[in-house]
Amino acid sequence: MLDNLGRPGRILLLGGTSEIGLAIIAALAAPRDTEVLLAGRDEQRLAAAGKELPFQATPLAFDALSVATAEPAIEHAFAGGPIDLVIAATGVLTAQAELDRDPPLAARMIDVNFTSHVTTLLAAAAKMRAQRTGTIVVLSSIAAVRPRKANFVYGAAKAGLDAFARGLTDALAGTGVRVLLVRPGFVIGRMTAGMSAAPLSSTPEQVGKAVAAALAGSRTQVWVPRSLGLLAVLLRLIPRPLWRKMRR
Numbered sequence: 001m002l003d004n005l006g007r008p009g010r011i012l013l014l015g016g017t018s019e020i021g022l023a024i025i026a027a028l029a030a031p032r033d034t035e036v037l038l039a040g041r042d043e044q045r046l047a048a049a050g051k052e053l054p055f056q057a058t059p060l061a062f063d064a065l066s067v068a069t070a071e072p073a074i075e076h077a078f079a080g081g082p083i084d085l086v087i088a089a090t091g092v093l094t095a096q097a098e099l100d101r102d103p104p105l106a107a108r109m110i111d112v113n114f115t116s117h118v119t120t121l122l123a124a125a126a127k128m129r130a131q132r133t134g135t136i137v138v139l140s141s142i143a144a145v146r147p148r149k150a151n152f153v154y155g156a157a158k159a160g161l162d163a164f165a166r167g168l169t170d171a172l173a174g175t176g177v178r179v180l181l182v183r184p185g186f187v188i189g190r191m192t193a194g195m196s197a198a199p200l201s202s203t204p205e206q207v208g209k210a211v212a213a214a215l216a217g218s219r220t221q222v223w224v225p226r227s228l229g230l231l232a233v234l235l236r237l238i239p240r241p242l243w244r245k246m247r248r
């Protein structure tokens with residue numbers, strides 16, 4: 001990953017400690033002098049995550065719950081030079097029962113999973129448009145396909161993000177900036193710790209490899225695993241009275 005002057009590439013990971021985001025970066029066939037900016041709220045954990053990568057990694061202050069830090073984080077990241085790849089991996093999965101008891105918590109969850117991506121990615125897209133090159137990876141989810149009563153606030157946030165990413169893809173067509181929309185199913189890891197794995201689940205490493213492979217091609221959307229795309233079609237066809245009975 002070199003820019004048009006032959007300099008090493010630069011990558012920005014929003015959600016700098018994300019297991020999936022870090023697995024994507026680790027799976028890239030990028031040169032060792034690639035610079036990685038890990039944006040997040042805990043500098044120590046960002047620094048620890050950076051040490052696990054085979055690249056030069058720098059922490060960058062970013063809190064998805066503060067709109068005031070979103071644009072400055074993007075400004076700061078691009079001020080250091082062109083960025084080739086932005087990975088939007090910020091996210092939080094809070095149990096629906098907790099949100100039912102605490103509606104303001106639901107609003108914060110939507111801010112992290114949806115609103116902050118709109119702010120940061122619009123700002124990043126403007127910078128990449130000016131560069132005339134760049135790629136934005138957006139982590140949506142199978143949860144975006146159809147709201148389930150077991151986690152419909154998370155599903156609603158992901159559906160919003162998914163729609164935003166598709167719109168952004170179209171808005172950027174022909175500008176040299178590409179969006180890759182990634183829809184994993186259940187990923188076994190920190191976010192899903194304590195939950196029983198769903199069918200067609202994957203690991204962060206499998207998502208990382210699938211995204212790296214998709215980045216090497218020209219696709220705009222990828223399901224992980226690929227068979228999840230077919231399942232998504234079937235999920236939409238389940239009659240609502242039956243769908244309502246789903247416990248998870």
Ligand SMILES: NC(=O)c1ccc[n+]([C@@H]2O[C@H](COP(=O)([O-])OP(=O)(O)OC[C@H]3O[C@@H](n4cnc5c(N)ncnc54)[C@H](OP(=O)(O)O)[C@@H]3O)[C@@H](O)[C@H]2O)c1
Pocket residue numbers: 014015016017018019020021039040041042045062063064065088089090091092112139140141142183184185186187188189190191192
């Ligand atoms: N895991 C799954 O099953 C799954 C499936 C489909 C899609 N996804 C999506 O994939 C993305 C990455 O998930 P993951 O599995 O890698 O989860 P993860 O390891 O828990 O990573 C989530 C990231 O979001 C960050 N974050 C949360 N709240 C934040 C805030 N207020 N400000 C800044 N950063 C914040 C976390 O930072 P901290 O370290 O500070 O908490 C962490 O870096 C998410 O968007 C998730 O919704 C996940």
